[in-house]
Amino acid sequence: MKPVTKNFRDTAASTMSDPNIQAALENVYNNFFKARIAAGAATDNWEELRTRGKAIKDHSIANLDFYLDMLATNVERNGGRVFFAKDADEANRYVLDLARESNVRTVIKSKSMVSEEMGLNHVLTGAGIETVETDLGEYIIQLAGETPYHLIAPAIHKQKSDVSDLLAAKSGGDRKEDAEALTMQAREQLRAVFQRADMSITGVNFGVAEAGGIALVTNEGNGRMATSVPRIHVAVMGMEKIVPSIRDLSTMLRILIRSATGQRISTYVTMVNGPRRAGEEDGPEEFHLVIMDNGRSKLLADTTLRESLNCIRCGACLNACPVYRKVGGHSYGWVYPGPIGAIVSPVLTGLKDAKDLPFASSLCGACHDACPVKINIPRMLLELRGRVVESDDPTENARGRWEPLIWKGWKWGMMDRKRFDRGARLGRAAGGPLANEGWLNRSVPPITGWTSSRDFPLPAKKSFVNRFAKRSEETSERSTDE
Ligand code: SF4
Structure with a gap:
């Protein structure tokens, strides 16, 4: 079977907008999840x-x-x-x-x-x-x-x-x-x-x-x-x-x-x-x-991911996962869906075909709690995220063209106070026309991935350091006058 994990985002989006599938996915929680909890308690x-x-x-x-x-x-x-x-x-x-x-x-x-x-x-x-x-x-x-x-x-x-x-x-x-x-x-x-x-x-x-x-x-x-x-x-x-x-x-x-x-x-x-x-x-x-x-x-030789071979395919981590219960099984693209699939598929099919999967998790740890053999899934997802981000192979790397440049620029700006202030002023000037009441809350290239789903505040007109310095100055002037 050919892996199609590259389509994770599109399939997840269409699943989330399908009321019939969303209703069916409720059964995962109402039936399997609750039944497992009751069985464990009994x-x-x-x-x-x-x-x-x-x-x-x-x-x-x-x-x-x-x-x-x-x-x-x-x-x-x-x-x-x-x-x-x-x-x-x-x-x-x-x-x-x-x-x-x-x-x-x-x-x-x-x-x-x-x-x-x-x-x-x-x-x-x-x-x-x-x-x-x-x-x-x-x-x-x-x-x-x-x-x-x-x-x-x-x-x-x-x-x-x-x-x-x-x-x-x-x-x-x-x-x-x-x-x-x-x-x-x-x-x-x-x-x-x-x-x-x-x-x-x-x-x-x-x-x-x-x-x-x-x-x-x-x-x-x-x-x-x-x-x-x-x-x-x-x-x-x-x-x-x-x-x-x-x-x-x-x-x-x-x-x-x-x-x-x-x-x-x-x-x-x-x-x-x-x-x-x-x-x-x-x-x-x-x-x-x-x-x-x-x-x-490959999993056996990989001491960090080897634990995934303990899986007995019970499905409990899928039923516990808030992401699986929204995006459904087909979003994961290959045979193994859910949190365990997000670890196994990138290794079995290759990272380049499944690089979105390790990010399909809130890292809440519900899968770890549910797993009958105590597989630490969040730990391995984090490891795979690291590999996707660090990979030198552009087909495996999920950061895209802009992200490394943005982080480099961020680091450069954060290393020097003046550069930081200038960067904040520049950010405010560039983002101002796109902002809505002080928030960047619509798609802003090249950080569309961030701004389409998160509100990002415009940098303040004056930095905290400037305001603090000014206030100290005013306070000391007042005390001199007195
Ligand atoms: S809960 Fe554990 S054993 Fe069950 S499918 Fe998930 S990883 Fe495998």
Whole structure:
């Protein structure tokens, strides 16, 4: 999938002026945010679980090579096959070759952000292989030809009437009005696809190294259908999605599910430990695990940003973020929206394509408070801002042509009292015709970015120092006269 993060400002502006999307974004706060708070409050050892979750992820990422090796060895011991892909192209090629070799005509997918990152649907459909999302939200956005809006609620921006139109257009039948009828309509459409699918592709919530298997968390049952019905199951995971043991998995599931939806446990938690064994009634004949790097090694090598690899994609930071709740998911342009996307995307897609993202934050710290593994997102956003501002590469540098010159001039003026006074007089003379009652409150080039959204005071007629000196003079004259 091609990153389009360059359009952050335009997309954010159009989202903020769309009342329907703004109404839908209220649900992020009213449903997910409040549900997470309630779930945390109802869990006696919530803070202890978060601390343990952070320790598990810190340890897993610090020993990533060891645990990836263990995972691969144990998956193969269980009868599965493992492929390490250095980037999305390699991962796509592996899946496509496998599909072709196995005469696959139809692929069903369970929700996977990594497959979005790979642009896998596009690759498979481009090769003539029918590829259908089976998570309801993902199915809706696939019908709409869009990308996910939220890490766990991909179609949260869609109104019921939008869904009604999309499903009716797909079936060629009547528009349904209520949520249950719409769900049944989608179910009928998807049931037929499940029956003819030869291959399933799922994401991975956690790879469990000691078990040689994967854990999947879903609420719709499509993940379990996908992992048991088709003859081939391919799971795709980012290389950071690993925990050492089943015991660790139990901790991580508790914090993931509460942070994502506020549930104590999701409707389905599915463990997949390889293909169907002799005597088992269901399960795939083949199980493949694709473990993708795609830039994560860069994050691993970057000691300041490495902590972002602890992310378990629960979406809590999006729900807590006052910026995400206004600008919505598509403004972030690539697969990962919200505060964590503002860190991951600039590294995975390149700073030049995502240089606005680190600035899409008020640095209020709500994301840090919400994160179940205590990722210090504001600290990393500040670091990335520094890199964007300091970069010598003009394609990465977000300051534009004027800003460095303005700051140089500012510094030069501030270093000398006379220069400062002259600068203030000049600023007043130049800004006077553009000011309104002493304020520059409309677009003033070349500082349009500032003045279009902030009122900037005109420099005073006389500086404080001059006024103070004059007043002292007058006071001393008065006392002499007396
Ligand atoms: S950064 Fe934390 S809160 Fe945000 S998605 Fe990742 S784990 Fe969840």
